[in-house]
Amino acid sequence: xxxxxxxxxxxxxxxxxxxxxxxxxxxxxxxxxxxxxxxxxxxxxxxxxxxxxxxxxxxxxxxxxxxxxxxxxxxxxxxxxxxxxxxxxxxxxxxxxxxxxxxxxxxxxxxxxxxxxxxxxxxxxxxxxxxxxxxxxxxxxxxxxxxxxxxxxxxxxxxxxxxxxxxxxxxxxxxxxxxxxxxxxxxxxxxxxxxxxxxxxxxxxxxxxxxxxxxxxxxxxxxxxxxxxxxxxxxxxxxxxxxxxxxx
Amino acid sequence: xxxxxxxxxxxxxxxxxxxxxxxxxxxxxxxxxxxxxxxxxxxxxxxxxxxxxxxxxxxxxxxxxxxxxxxxxxxxxxxxxxxxxxxxxxxxxxxxxxxxxxxxxxxxxxxxxxxxxxxxxxxxxxxxxxxxxxxxxxxxxxxxxxxxxxxxxxxxxxxxxxxxxxxxxxxxxxxxxxxxxxxxxxxxxxxxxxxxxxxxxxxxxxxxxxxxxxxxxxxxxxxxxxxxxxxxxxxxxxxxxxxxxxxx
Numbered sequence: 091x092x093x094x095x096x097x098x099x100x101x102x103x104x105x106x107x108x109x110x111x112x113x114x115x116x117x118x119x120x121x122x123x124x125x126x127x128x129x130x131x132x133x134x135x136x137x138x139x140x141x142x143x144x145x146x147x148x149x150x151x152x153x154x155x156x157x158x159x160x161x162x163x164x165x166x167x168x169x170x171x172x173x174x175x176x177x178x179x180x181x182x183x184x185x186x187x188x189x190x191x192x193x194x195x196x197x198x199x200x201x202x203x204x205x206x207x208x209x210x211x212x213x214x215x216x217x218x219x220x221x222x223x224x225x226x227x228x229x230x231x232x233x234x235x236x237x238x239x240x241x242x243x244x245x246x247x248x249x250x251x252x253x254x255x256x257x258x259x260x261x262x263x264x265x266x267x268x269x270x271x272x273x274x275x276x277x278x279x280x281x282x283x284x285x286x287x288x289x290x291x292x293x294x295x296x297x298x299x300x301x302x303x304x305x306x307x308x309x310x311x312x313x314x315x316x317x318x319x320x321x322x323x324x325x326x327x328x329x330x331x332x333x334x335x336x337x338x
Numbered sequence: 339x340x341x342x343x344x345x346x347x348x349x350x351x352x353x354x355x356x357x358x359x360x361x362x363x364x365x366x367x368x369x370x371x372x373x374x375x376x377x378x379x380x381x382x383x384x385x386x387x388x389x390x391x392x393x394x395x396x397x398x399x400x401x402x403x404x405x406x407x408x409x410x411x412x413x414x415x416x417x418x419x420x421x422x423x424x425x426x427x428x429x430x431x432x433x434x435x436x437x438x439x440x441x442x443x444x445x446x447x448x449x450x451x452x453x454x455x456x457x458x459x460x461x462x463x464x465x466x467x468x469x470x471x472x473x474x475x476x477x478x479x480x481x482x483x484x485x486x487x488x489x490x491x492x493x494x495x496x497x498x499x500x501x502x503x504x505x506x507x508x509x510x511x512x513x514x515x516x517x518x519x520x521x522x523x524x525x526x527x528x529x530x531x532x533x534x535x536x537x538x539x540x541x542x543x544x545x546x547x548x549x550x551x552x553x554x555x556x557x558x559x560x561x562x563x564x565x566x567x568x569x570x571x572x573x574x575x576x577x578x579x580x581x582x583x584x585x586x
Contacts, residue, residue, distance in 0.1 A: 134428075180382075180441035182488035188436040193428035224486045231479035238472045240430035 093296045096288050099305055101252045103313035112316050119319040120160045126326035130195055131165045133331045137192035137242045140322070141203045144249030145287060146277045147259035149308050150201050153249065156315045157322070158199060167192070170201040183207040183225060184232055191236055204229060205294055212290045213283050230299040243325055244301050247318055248291065249308040253284045341544045344536050347553055349500045351561035360564050367567040368408045374574035378443055379413045381579045385440035385490045388570070389451045392497030393535060394525045395507035397556050398449050401497065404563045405570070406447060415440070418449040431455040431473060432480055439484055452477060453542055460538045461531050478547040491573055492549050495566055496539065497556035501532045 103112075130136060140158075142150045158166060169190040178186045184204060192198035208225050211217045217225075236242040251259075260281060263273040280287075295303050304321055308314040351360075378384060388406075390398045406414060417438040426434045432452060440446035456473050459465045465473075484490040499507075508529060511521040528535075543551050552569055556562040 177441070180443070181439065182484060182490075184483065184487070185436060185439065188433060191429065191433065193425070195428070228479075228483045228487055231476075231483060235432065235476045235479060236430060239432070239476055242430075 094292060094305070096250065096292055096305070099250060099307070101250050101255065101307050101309045103307060103310055107313070109310075109312050113312050116312070116316045116319050119316075119323045120157070123319065123323050123326060124160050124162070126323070126331070127161050127165050127197065129331045129333065130197070130326065130329070131162075132195075132333055133329075134195040134334075135241060136329050136331070137194050137240060138197045138322075138325065139192055139236065139242055139244045140197065140199045141205070141244065141246045142199065142201050142249065143203060143205055143209075143247070143291075144308065145251065145256055145284070146274075146280060147256050147263070147272075148249035148251045149311060149314060150249060152311055153247075153314060153318060154199060154201055156311065157319050158197075161197065165195070166197040166199060168199045168201060171203060171206065182228075184228060188232070191240070192242060194240065204232075208294055209287065209290050213286045226294070226297050230297075233301075234299060245321060245325060246298075246301060246303045247321075248295070248303050248305050249314060250305050251308045253281070255309045256281060256284075342540060342553070344498065344540055344553070347498060347555070349498050349503065349555050349557040351555060351558055355561070357558075357560050361560050364560070364564045364567050367564075367571045368405070371567065371571050371574060372408050372410070374571070374579070375409050375413050375445065377579045377581065378445070378574065378577070379410075380443075380581055381577075382443040382582075383489060384577050384579070385442050385488060386445045386570075386573065387440055387484065387490055387492045388445065388447045389453070389492065389494045390447065390449050390497065391451060391453055391457075391495070391539075392556065393499065393504055393532070394522075394528060395504050395511070395520075396497035396499045397559060397562060398497060400559055401495075401562060401566060402447060402449055404559065405567050406445075409445065413443070414445040414447060416447045416449060419451060419454065430476075432476060436480070439488070440490060442488065452480075456542055457535065457538050461534045474542070474545050478545075481549075482547065493569060493573060494546075494549060494551045495569075496543070496551050496553050497562060498553050499556045501529070503557045504529060504532075 103109075130138070142153060144150050154168060158168070167190070171186075174183075174186065187200075187204045190198060190200070208217075208222050208229070212222055233244055236244065260273075260277050263269045263277075295305075304317070306314050306317045351357075378386070390401060392398055402416060406416070415438070419434075422431075422434065435448075435452045438446060438448070456465075456470050456477070460470055481492055484492065508521075508525055511517045511525075543553075552565070554562050554565045
């Protein structure tokens with residue numbers, strides 16, 4: 091992917107968009123997605139891996155809830171990646187990831203992903219450049235393998251918020267009762283490393299093979315949902331799926 | 339690996355070798371392996387994936403029993419691959435394999451392997467050349483990934499028997515009570531496809547990256563055990579391991 095500078099990309103919807111109109115369009119998208127997921131499952135030929143990355147409070151959980159709730163849970167599985175366990179650490183970094191790749195006919199959503207293994211790990215200098223380079227190569231090989239061998243389309247979304255928006259959201263978690271369960275005192279410390287994170291995100295985007303990352307302006311949830319739902323819908327449509335006839 | 343012609347490689351020990359002497363040497367190897375496995379586990383830096391391939395009745399189970407029994411079972415896991423389940427088939431062919439790769443400090447033995455996905459599948463035309471080529475690339479990428487990211491040394495052994503020896507062993511399974519449980523009427527049909535199997539084995543050997551396959555003359559079990567034990571021992575020695583001190 092061509093190099094990008096995240097600070098040069100707007101975190102907000104283009105001016106003049108009508109929020110209510112966009113919300114309506116998104117609702118229409120979700121209805122279509124619901125139907126096409128049924129076809130994806132029935133046809134049993136394709137699979138989709140949705141990767142959602144973004145800084146703390148960029149709205150990864152909210153996106154999962156807003157865009158993927160209308161999908162029949164029989165056809166979607168969500169994995170929310172946390173810090174690796176000792177067992178996971180005793181294997182290569184893709185070992186745990188590979189186990190949760192989608193079966194044919196399925197959508198698999200990864201809330202965070204194997205990209206953390208070249209993001210947070212670099213920000214904190216847990217790995218050096220040589221290891222990061224090896225990992226980047228493995229990620230490219232792995233993603234290509236899934237596409238070539240299980241017809242897995244990978245959609246990578248980066249939820250792009252401004253640093254100011256992040257700080258505001260983290261502070262909300264200290265004051266709004268319904269959000270306090272998300273508060274983690276460590277998040278504010280991580281937030282101070284913003285520029286370093288941006289640098290390694292940009293590097294990951296630049297070095298990864300197709301499929302390319304979608305940079306989603308994410309300060310406003312309604313616009314974020316619209317972009318992601320639209321991309322997912324278009325992907326499903328492009329499969330040009332058909333219900334199979336009776337099995338012989 | 340340079341192209342090889344299996345029919346040109348002897349399936350028997352070099353003439354003049356003293357069977358009893360070799361058996362004694364192998365016993366010494368196994369004692370050393372037992373000790374070094376303990377060090378492998380303690381040091382917790384390396385891991386070994388042992389792949390055993392060969393035609394039916396080439397002695398894969400016998401090798402596993404004879405050479406790996408003396409290893410502390412806490413430090414070794416054996417996976418005997420069968421025909422894939424429907425769940426396994428709904429994923430890429432390496433999905434089930436990756437789950438059974440060795441953790442650091444461990445030896446993992448694969449009795450048959452992901453190479454079946456470019457062997458039996460081709461002999462029976464279940465996959466075409468284009469898919470076989472994709473799979474070969476994935477295998478090379480995958481093996482390289484394990485080495486680079488989990489310090490996994492892969493030892494690949496092809497148990498090389500003659501077609502005549504195979505037929506004799508398969509017939510034994512029909513007459514010796516202790517071997518009847520291994521009899522499968524399908525094996526004799528597969529045996530008729532010998533030349534086609536050899537062709538695809540040779541192709542796999544030629545197209546795979548390092549580490550190279552070890553072609554083990556396997557008509558005589560004592561020689562087969564000697565070669566495999568020797569290679570495993572040398573691998574463990576080459577790690578130049580040390581007991582770690584007390585953890586700080």
